[in-house]
Amino acid sequence: MSLTNASPIECAKAARIASRKLAILSTQERNDALTAIHNALAEAKESILMANKCDLVSPSDASEKGELSQSILKRLDLGRPGKWEDMLQGILDVRRLEDPIGKVDHRMELDDGLICQRKSCPIGVLLIIFEARPEVIANIASLAIKSGNAAILKGGSETSESFKTISTVISHALTTTVVPNDALQLVTTREAIQPLLQLDKYIDLVIPRGSNSLVSYCKKNSTIPILGHADGLCIIYLCADADKDQAVRVVIDSKTNYPAACNSVETLLVDSAALTTHLPAVAEALLEKGVRLRCDAESLTALQDTLDAHQAAFLTSATSDDYMTEFLDLTLAIKTIPASSSSEKALDAAVTHINTYSSHHTDAILTSSSVIADTFCAAVDSACVFVNTSTRMADGQRFGFGTEVGISTNKIHARGPVGLEGLTIYKYEVRGKGQVAGDYGGKEGRQWKHRMLPLEEPA
Amino acid sequence: MSLTNASPIECAKAARIASRKLAILSTQERNDALTAIHNALAEAKESILMANKCDLVSPSDASEKGELSQSILKRLDLGRPGKWEDMLQGILDVRRLEDPIGKVDHRMELDDGLICQRKSCPIGVLLIIFEARPEVIANIASLAIKSGNAAILKGGSETSESFKTISTVISHALTTTVVPNDALQLVTTREAIQPLLQLDKYIDLVIPRGSNSLVSYCKKNSTIPILGHADGLCIIYLCADADKDQAVRVVIDSKTNYPAACNSVETLLVDSAALTTHLPAVAEALLEKGVRLRCDAESLTALQDTLDAHQAAFLTSATSDDYMTEFLDLTLAIKTIPASSSSEKALDAAVTHINTYSSHHTDAILTSSSVIADTFCAAVDSACVFVNTSTRMADGQRFGFGTEVGISTNKIHARGPVGLEGLTIYKYEVRGKGQVAGDYGGKEGRQWKHRMLPLEEPA
Numbered sequence: 035m036s037l038t039n040a041s042p043i044e045c046a047k048a049a050r051i052a053s054r055k056l057a058i059l060s061t062q063e064r065n066d067a068l069t070a071i072h073n074a075l076a077e078a079k080e081s082i083l084m085a086n087k088c089d090l091v092s093p094s095d096a097s098e099k100g101e102l103s104q105s106i107l108k109r110l111d112l113g114r115p116g117k118w119e120d121m122l123q124g125i126l127d128v129r130r131l132e133d134p135i136g137k138v139d140h141r142m143e144l145d146d147g148l149i150c151q152r153k154s155c156p157i158g159v160l161l162i163i164f165e166a167r168p169e170v171i172a173n174i175a176s177l178a179i180k181s182g183n184a185a186i187l188k189g190g191s192e193t194s195e196s197f198k199t200i201s202t203v204i205s206h207a208l209t210t211t212v213v214p215n216d217a218l219q220l221v222t223t224r225e226a227i228q229p230l231l232q233l234d235k236y237i238d239l240v241i242p243r244g245s246n247s248l249v250s251y252c253k254k255n256s257t258i259p260i261l262g263h264a265d266g267l268c269i270i271y272l273c274a275d276a277d278k279d280q281a282v283r284v285v286i287d288s289k290t291n292y293p294a295a296c297n298s299v300e301t302l303l304v305d306s307a308a309l310t311t312h313l314p315a316v317a318e319a320l321l322e323k324g325v326r327l328r329c330d331a332e333s334l335t336a337l338q339d340t341l342d343a344h345q346a347a348f349l350t351s352a353t354s355d356d357y358m359t360e361f362l363d364l365t366l367a368i369k370t371i372p373a374s375s376s377s378e379k380a381l382d383a384a385v386t387h388i389n390t391y392s393s394h395h396t397d398a399i400l401t402s403s404s405v406i407a408d409t410f411c412a413a414v415d416s417a418c419v420f421v422n423t424s425t426r427m428a429d430g431q432r433f434g435f436g437t438e439v440g441i442s443t444n445k446i447h448a449r450g451p452v453g454l455e456g457l458t459i460y461k462y463e464v465r466g467k468g469q470v471a472g473d474y475g476g477k478e479g480r481q482w483k484h485r486m487l488p489l490e491e492p493a
Numbered sequence: 494m495s496l497t498n499a500s501p502i503e504c505a506k507a508a509r510i511a512s513r514k515l516a517i518l519s520t521q522e523r524n525d526a527l528t529a530i531h532n533a534l535a536e537a538k539e540s541i542l543m544a545n546k547c548d549l550v551s552p553s554d555a556s557e558k559g560e561l562s563q564s565i566l567k568r569l570d571l572g573r574p575g576k577w578e579d580m581l582q583g584i585l586d587v588r589r590l591e592d593p594i595g596k597v598d599h600r601m602e603l604d605d606g607l608i609c610q611r612k613s614c615p616i617g618v619l620l621i622i623f624e625a626r627p628e629v630i631a632n633i634a635s636l637a638i639k640s641g642n643a644a645i646l647k648g649g650s651e652t653s654e655s656f657k658t659i660s661t662v663i664s665h666a667l668t669t670t671v672v673p674n675d676a677l678q679l680v681t682t683r684e685a686i687q688p689l690l691q692l693d694k695y696i697d698l699v700i701p702r703g704s705n706s707l708v709s710y711c712k713k714n715s716t717i718p719i720l721g722h723a724d725g726l727c728i729i730y731l732c733a734d735a736d737k738d739q740a741v742r743v744v745i746d747s748k749t750n751y752p753a754a755c756n757s758v759e760t761l762l763v764d765s766a767a768l769t770t771h772l773p774a775v776a777e778a779l780l781e782k783g784v785r786l787r788c789d790a791e792s793l794t795a796l797q798d799t800l801d802a803h804q805a806a807f808l809t810s811a812t813s814d815d816y817m818t819e820f821l822d823l824t825l826a827i828k829t830i831p832a833s834s835s836s837e838k839a840l841d842a843a844v845t846h847i848n849t850y851s852s853h854h855t856d857a858i859l860t861s862s863s864v865i866a867d868t869f870c871a872a873v874d875s876a877c878v879f880v881n882t883s884t885r886m887a888d889g890q891r892f893g894f895g896t897e898v899g900i901s902t903n904k905i906h907a908r909g910p911v912g913l914e915g916l917t918i919y920k921y922e923v924r925g926k927g928q929v930a931g932d933y934g935g936k937e938g939r940q941w942k943h944r945m946l947p948l949e950e951p952a
Contacts, residue, residue: 054848058871142893148882150892157904158874238904259718259905280927287929389513411922412517415617423607423925432930433609433921434601434943445616445697446718447906450921462892462909463870466882468739470746471891484893 035175035204035218042229045186045219046236049159052216053184057156059212061133067179067211068129072122074207075172075200079118085199086112086168093192110193112168121169124437128176131436134454135182141487145480148466149487154458156182158238161230163252165244166190171200175218177439181457184217186230186237190244194222231256239457243440246360261452263443265393266296267360268425271384271410272316273377274307276400280422281312282319284400287424290323294362296441297396297418297428301357302366303384306373309336313368321345325364328352332370357391381406385413392416394443396428417443417450494634494663494677501688504645504678505695508618511675512643516615518671520592526638526670527588531581533666534631534659538577544658545571545627552651569652571627580628583896587635590895593913594641600946604939607925608946613917615641617697620689622711624703625649630659634677636898640916643676645689645696649703653681690715698916702899705819720911722902724852725755726819727884730843730869731775732836733766735859739881740771741778743859746883749782753821755900756855756877756887760816761825762843765832768795772827780804784823787811791829816850840865844872851875853902855887876902876909 040048056064075082093110096102112118140152160183164170171189178185189197201220208215221230230237234257241261242252249264270288272281288299304313309332317327317337327349329337338346356367369387374380388397398420399410407421418428428451430438435453442448448456473480499507515523534541552569555561571577599611619642623629630648637644648656660679667674680689689696693716700720701711708723729747731740747758763772768791776786776796786808788796797805815826828846833839847856857879858869866880877887887910889897894912901907907915932939 054844054872054874057874058868144886144891144893148886152909155871253716257712259903261905277927283927283929287931291930385513407924409517411920412614413513415513415516416920418921418923421922421924422927423923424929424931426930427603427607427923427925427928428921429930432603432933432941434603434941444718445918446720447918449918450611459904459906459908461870461875462877462887463880464877464882464886465866465880466886468736468742468881469886470742470883471750471885471888472746472883474891482891482893 035201035208035220036215042221042226043233043236045221045226046159046230046233048216049184049186049219050236052214053156053158055214056179056184056217057158057182059182061135063212064133064179064182065129067208067213068125068176070207070211071172071175071179071204072125072129074203075125076122078199078203082196082199082203083113083118085195086110086193088195089168089193109167112196117169121172124169124173125176128173128180128437131180131454134180134458138489139460141489143483143485143487144464145469145474145483148464148469150462150464152460152462154460157457157459158183159236160185160457161188161237161240161258162186163188163227163240163242163244163248164190166192168193168196168200170243171197171220172204173437175204177437177454177457178218179213181454183457186219186221188221188224188227191224198222228255231258234258241440259447261442261444261448261456262440263296263393263395265360265443266298266395267301267358267391267393268297268299268396268398269301269303269388269392270299270398270400270425271303271371271388272305272308272312273380273399273401273403273406274305274311275377275402275406276308276312277402277422278312278315281400282316284398284422284424285316286319286323288398288426289320289325289366290364291424291426293364295426297425298362299398299425300360300367301391302368303371303387304333304368305371305380306332309333309370310340313337314340317341318345320366321348323364325366326350327366327368328356329368330370333368357387360393377403377406378409381409381413385410389413389415395441396420396425398423398425417441494660494667494679495674501680501685502692502695504680504685505618505689505692507675508643508645508678509695511673512615512617514673515638515643515676516617516641518641520594522671523592523638523641524588526667526672527584527635529666529670530631530634530638530663531584531588533662534584535581537658537662541655541658541662542572542577544654545652547654548627548652568626571655576628580631583628583632584635587632587639587896590639590913593639593917597948598919600948602942602944602946603923604928604933604942607923607928609921609923611919611921613919616916616918617642618695619644619916620647620696620699620717621645622647622686622699622701622703622707623649625651627652627655627659629702630656630679631663632896634663636896636913636916637677638672640913642916645678645680647680647683647686650683657681687714690717693717700899718906720899720901720903720907720915722755722852722854722900724819724902725757725854726760726817726850726852727756727758727855727857728760728762728847728851729758729857729859729884730762730830730847731764731767731771732839732858732860732862732865733764733770734836734861734865735767735771736861736881737771737774740859741774743857743881743883744775745778745782747857747885748779748784748825749823750883750885752823754885756884757821758857758884759819759826760850761827762830762846763792763827764830764839765791768792768829769799772796773799776800777804779825780807782823784825785809786825786827787815788827789829792827816846819852836862836865837868840868840872844869848872848874854900855879855884857882857884876900
């Protein structure tokens with residue numbers, strides 16, 4: 035891993051060349067590189083934690099003066115109990131995952147002795163821009179090497195000393211492996227991002243991890259495909275036929291488990307018929323957790339009628355902006371789905387609201403009807419559509435992917451929580467014995483066989 | 494299908510709304526729409542061919558004056574024998590294909606009663622810009638409906654009367670079906686393209702079919718992902734150990750079967766040791782077919798030594814530009830791979846040339862060594878990598894996909910010949926019984942099961 039002072043174009047060109055070498059390494063060779071990185075980091079613990087201490091000097095000052103929250107300070111601190119061990123364990127966890135490269139998912143005999151197969155391969159060169167969490171760089175380096183992709187990394191500047199030290203350690207470790215050093219490059223200046231975003235000849239995919247504004251900036255300023263999500267405006271639709279206890283549990287968890295996360299709920303749609311049966315219990319539980327509720331007229335009236343005056347004081351009237359807002363804190367907008375002649379029509383109104391206002395990340399329904407649930411899942415145009423479970427479940431670890439590259443709201447390539455598979459593409463390999471296109475077609479020509487074959491080649 | 498005079502943004506908004514209705518139709522409902530389109534076109538044969546005759550008036554004039562080639566005139570003429578029948582048959586062929594929507598390719602029990610599945614779904618709204626071939630509009634309309642996507646279509650202006658008439662017929666046919674009319678919209682002015690390319694809020698994917706300049710224009714002027722390929726600079730590497738007869742057949746077919754196609758070969762790399770053993774026979778066959786050869790110094794000398802003077806007169810010296818040129822006609826650049834200590838080193842030089850100059854569409858090797866072939870396939874960074882077969886095989890029909898949406902040189906989503914699958918994405922559906930994220934993790938929390946399930950739900 036080079037700590038590069040090269041120009042963005044030199045850096046990208048070098049990554050491109052290295053990516054071709056990385057692409058033909060075996061599973062074992064890539065895994066061995068992860069082992070080498072793990073061991074080198076373990077040995078360099080002291081110097082890395084020292085560098086991290088330097089990073090913490092000015093944030094600690096700021097925190098003491100009350101200018102920086104304790105939670106951000108904690109995020110920067112690699113010395114907190116368990117964090118170092120988790121970072122090292124994460125590398126071994128990625129190493130243990132199934133190799134995403136070289137998997138054949140289509141194999142067809144086009145004609146006698148003419149075999150076409152589709153095989154997964156690395157995408158090429160990734161540009162990954164990530165937040166100031168010192169442990170993340172090791173995770174991202176592992177994901178890139180495991181998936182056979184070269185990567186240009188830019189981490190948040192608040193922990194740049196940690197990143198530099200870790201990258202130097204990884205660089206030394208790679209010299210003992212067959213992974214070329216240019217396959218991982220750390221750029222340290224923010225000024226490098228803009229020119230890198232233009233280099234679509236050398237960089238194949240940009241993965242911005244972090245703030246909405248970072249993702250939006252990348253989307254607007256790059257001709258390279260972006261994998262990620264700018265917003266996380268998740269919506270839950272509470273039907274009148276939902277199990278009430280489940281509804282309370284799911285809404286509470288979706289809002290309060292980690293309010294700043296992209297998969298937290300921001301708007302609750304409530305069937306008119308559920309305003310008196312379900313909503314009071316849900317609202318009471320939310321208010322108890324300190325959630326401020328912004329209600330439309332119908333839900334406000336319903337709640338004012340049922341909650342005690344002390345509780346009702348925490349209710350406010352919603353504005354139309356509230357249904358377009360990702361609060362990212364303990365605030366929830368509530369909107370009533372008007373009574374209609376059938377639950378299908380109510381569903382249609384809820385789905386229309388969701389498809390209009392949701393950020394297409396994760397939306398959920400609470401219902402006991404499997405028919406309504408199925409229609410909801412088909413009709414809602416979002417990466418994740420959930421039935422009777424928390425929006426917070428939208429996560430690669432919870433989905434059992436072993437790791438998470440990020441969450442995508444893209445409509446192509448990878449959508450939803452993205453595992454290692456999202457860092458791969460495929461190529462078609464056709465092996466023949468001199469067959470040519472001119473042999474086929476017409477009245478006299480050969481006919482195609484197009485016979486599906488088992489994915490495994492016979493031994 | 495509306496023949497729209499709406500503004501680009503109204504058109505895109507209407508398509509987006511229609512796309513959500515289309516997305517929840519059943520296989521049968523979408524197939525029924527294809528039947529209706531097929532039957533309506535069959536009935537309207539006379540008026541469509543009449544409109545096509547109007548389109549042909551001015552091109553026929555131009556052709557008689559020698560200002561337009563016969564082959565382009567033929568392309569515009571829907572009345573040529575077999576073309577009408579092929580167009581109708583194409584709709585039935587698409588109808589018969591397996592439904593690409595609703596396929597579950599991942600199913601996992603996250604915990605008791607908490608099931609996560611990944612299901613294919615339409616992308617949403619496509620913008621398809623295509624050449625002036627009157628029959629293509631029916632094919633594209635079929636592909637869009639079959640895959641559940643709304644589509645905004647813009648066809649080449651030379652056959653605009655044909656397109657308008659066909660689109661009116663399709664529009665009437667759709668009123669007898671449940672497919673919303675706005676799901677297919679024909680825009681008739683070139684000026685609409687630029688504003689449509691900006692509407693990434695409503696349009697999910699642009700598919701430009703046609704000239705390199707069109708594709709490049711779209712890539713440069715849109716924030717919407719583009720599916721396609723700008724160039725088709727394909728390269729064949731002829732190894733000294735190749736079967737000579739196969740080499741002659743494959744190179745001839747790759748160059749002369751359809752020289753204007755994107756999958757025709759443009760550069761031939763030749764092992765130094767094959768200059769005298771293989772190249773003369775290959776060159777002789779090419780010259781006989783009227784192919785002009787642009788040779789580097791070594792291959793020129795070798796051919797001048799072996800070909801007769803008449804043949805040798807058709808050889809010219811290659812410039813460095815020739816290896817960057819997609820000739821799209823009967824011209825081939827030839828370059829020698831210098832002799833080296835091993836075939837691996839020669840392979841490395843050939844692969845480096847290919848990865849530098851190829852358009853990453855289709856590249857082939859001619860060799861009798863399966864080890865060399867395997868290394869070539871892994872090392873060449875192209876959508877299609879072929880062994881001992883013609884580059885012309887890179888085609889959705891030949892690959893057995895039943896239809897071809899286009900050929901992509903993208904590094905994400907869909908690469909190589911793209912079938913219906915390329916018009917789909919997936920969503921994650923999670924169904925639970927009130928499970929929440931807060932239940933899991935920590936010492937006291939529940940553990941994830943993460944147990945893979947069969948893809949089929951139990952009956």
